[in-house]
């Protein structure tokens with residue numbers, strides 16, 4: 159039985175129709191949970207993307223191989239079992255149970271997790287995002303303007319890691335050359351920038367829509383060692399997200415520059431709706 163969320167058409171004369179499950183698992187088993195896709199019976203949505211786009215849970219290069227960048231100094235700890243908050247690897251953001259306790263601290267600097275050369279256990283509490291998302295989500299036809307969106311299939315507590323933005327790692331030059339900036343996600347680490355394009359390959363996070371009052375925050379996290387030292391753009395809930403609620407992030411000012419459409423997030427604090435937005 160498909161899961162019914164708070165559909166936008168609730169209360170309309172067509173609400174007797176059930177959304178259909180169009181795909182059982184677009185991750186093809188890459189995630190810990192199936193990622194289904196649900197239609198909305200009141201409008202048509204093109205499903206071509208699910209047949210053409212390549213699902214990947216890694217950051218890859220243009221050949222599809224795991225992307226690599228030059229190494230930057232990494233901490234390695236010699237803790238046994240569980241690392242303490244004072245361990246040199248720990249940024250101190252994760253509390254017991256692997257959830258984030260202080261959102262401001264998460265956003266402040268790169269979060270360091272333990273890496274493969276650390277001697278602590280795999281169950282060390284400083285290994286969170288590297289293990290992948292644990293809470294199931296699903297893709298749904300949100301509305302004709304925003305298109306597809308992502309919603310929670312279960313209640314997801316505050317401070318929970320819910321996914322990493324994956325796709326193709328591209329350099330600055332390539333990013334300016336790409337004609338479609340829709341799925342470009344950029345972050346800065348010091349003077350370096352890192353851009354991922356999830357247009358052709360990525361995971362369910364590329365379907366997360368923008369809201370001016372988002373319930374998910376994005377942070378830079380590192381857990382690779384040596385050759386494949388990369389910063390990962392990781393998503394954490396900033397509120398308790400109830401089953402059926404949409405997950406949203408703030409795409410940021412730069413993303414909205416030059417976009418020819420207005421924001422449809424519906425928030426009272428919307429910054430990019432038609433009357434606020436300077437088009438072009």
Ligand SMILES: C[S@@+](CC[C@H](N)C(=O)[O-])C[C@H]1O[C@@H](n2cnc3c(N)ncnc32)[C@H](O)[C@@H]1O
Nearest residue numbers: 303304305306340364365366367368421422423
């Ligand atoms: C990264 S994609 C998100 C997934 C997208 N909804 C889809 O169907 O593939 C970004 C695109 O989603 C739509 N979108 C996301 N958030 C929106 C918002 N708040 N208002 C209007 N459109 C939005 C826009 O078309 C935007 O270019």
Ligand SMILES: [Zn+2]
Nearest residue numbers: 235237241245
């Ligand atoms: Zn340690």
Ligand SMILES: [Zn+2]
Nearest residue numbers: 241272278282
């Ligand atoms: Zn550790």
Ligand SMILES: [Zn+2]
Nearest residue numbers: 370421423428
């Ligand atoms: Zn908005």
